[in-house]
Amino acid sequence: MQKIKTIFLMVVAVVVAFSAQAQLPSVKLENRKGELVNTSSLVDGKTPIIISFWAVTCKPCIRELDAINDAMPDWLDEASFRVVAVSTDDSRFSAQARAWVEGHGWNDFTVLFDKNQEFMRAMNVSYTPQVFVVDKDGKIVYSHTGYTPGAEQELIDKIKSLK
């Protein structure tokens, strides 16, 4: 009986999910300086955002962000956008993550620290890496979990299609 209940709930969820387009939730996270930033304030009504959930212990996440960082100068010639890298590291690694960002030259990214995974849960991310493209009005228009080298091309293709 319980199993049937689970399946039923899932079906309902999927149906409703397709009828509504998700919006960026509002959660307060620390930035690199230690100040609190509300995630809903990331939406500025002008440019779309790539939001990438990562962790220092997640190798594919690092590969994805490095690939975005390397491609960024070329991509910015084609469209304007911002990159928000959300570190999901626990307090154990958040200090390391801060040093990591500098050592990897991710200076063009906005880095936020989600130390108790509140934003991660609100966005329903189970595992990193997961990346989202959010349009200028805060609507989630694309998402992808996992990373395979080359998959980053889909991000810029999506951003260009928003124009």
Add this chain to the structure above:
Amino acid sequence: MKRLAILFTCLSLVGVVSARERGEDKTGRLTGSFETNSIYYVEDNKTAAIVPEDNFGSNNYLKLDYYRGKFSAGVQMEGYLPVLQGYPTNLSKVGLTNYYASWVDDSFSITAGTYYEQFGSGLLFRSYEDRTLGMNSALMGARFTYNYKDILGVKAIWGMPRLGMEFSDTQVRGGDISFAISNLAGWTKTLFAIEGSVLNRYEVISADLKEEGGKPTSTGFSGRVNFEHKGFIVKAEYIDAGERHYPNGGYDGVNDPRIDLIKNGNAQLIEVGYSGHGLGVNVTARRLEYMDMPIVYRNTSTANALNYIPALTAQYSYLLTNLNPYIVQPSTMLGSYCGPGEIGGQVDIYYNVARRTKLGGKRGMKLGLNYSTYYSLVKDRSAKANNLLWQSVNFTLEKQFTRKFKLNFLYSFQEYNDSHGVNNYTWKSNIFVADMLYKWTPTISTRLELQYLYSKHDKKDWMAALAEVNFAPNWSIFASDMYNHGQTKIHYYNAGVSYTKSRTRIQLSYGRNRAGVVCSGGVCRNIPAYTGANLMITTSF
């Protein structure tokens, strides 16, 4: 419980009414995620692999959240059909494990039902979920938060922590306050904040423990200072965790008649860092004394923790670097041995060698160095180091040689004390990893990992290799083998395929896994040896 139900209903009503009044967001929206992790276990004489009844284990999670303006509500269902081997055994059957309703306004929030929370670094209190560990210590109760501009933040919590499929009878009450002095003073270039927490824990105790002087209620405090100026960061935290109880391993009824030991927990943590000009440096030092904070006394589940005490070392992601990870010692209770805790620290240095420099070449280079060391404490209320528990040095180099070829190199020296400080005998190992990525086309790539572990101790030398072929953005195929040629001559092989489409990922693999520890976020659990097929599906919507 009744009060909670009333609060829950009130919040739901407020949510519905206010959304209707504003006339916006009429239907609200539902989002969620689903995850299944199932293993079919097979017999394997070589490793004495564990095979449960029905040869099957499956952990399943369904999470649903409903948002409507400032109101949100959600549930989580978990199904263990039965639970995977090595996970806490109190996870069983199917249940509605977490549910909440919450109202988040600009300056305040109210939550009723289950919620996660953390004070400071989590050493005093953290309730969280980590599915890799089978950990979910959500509190069932209520939380109120308030903030005045970006100057003052206050949190008040009350609840009963979750352990296994149920909420325990332990009651937790607490408060946390943070005061950003720099924002009050209007400093723009400097951040200076002081923070403090209090946590009160109540659990019914045995008559014996009461007779020995133990109290059912204990109160812990944490005081913190945060400072940031032009890339320099300093964080300090002092924790007095209050009265702690431990089963007395030395009890014999005659010479040592104490059934329980009564101790006082405390910890100190300092973090100093700098980041700027391509350089990131971070130094952490920490001392722990009797810092275990169980949800339920004398329960041995790995998920039985009200606080978060990670091992502060480098966390590795390569096969051979994780054979003997450091296991943090908030206290060491082994038989009649009673160790009060540990003292130590780590240094991390990351450097980005710029493009178009002599060393960096055309594409630059990334360098990393980590050193960590930990010792057991000589005695209670002491900071004097006793036996070495752990020491490691790690050097990493990352370089994109051409457009198509990238190399990650790691050298790691690890020294590990298998007795957790009872004696001073250690195992040393030297590990080398070359991780190479080659892109054939913009979407097809191959990744090859070659690893070698050299050691005169434990099972001596190991070697390992992993090959992965990726067809972006959907397919990935991998095969790996880890071989102990120093002693056991056992191959630990693994092969699999994964398919990803949008927010759904499916992975099927088959392999042999060694007995050992699995760590996530610096917290570890033991796993038995097993061989079998693993299906993992995650999706969100």
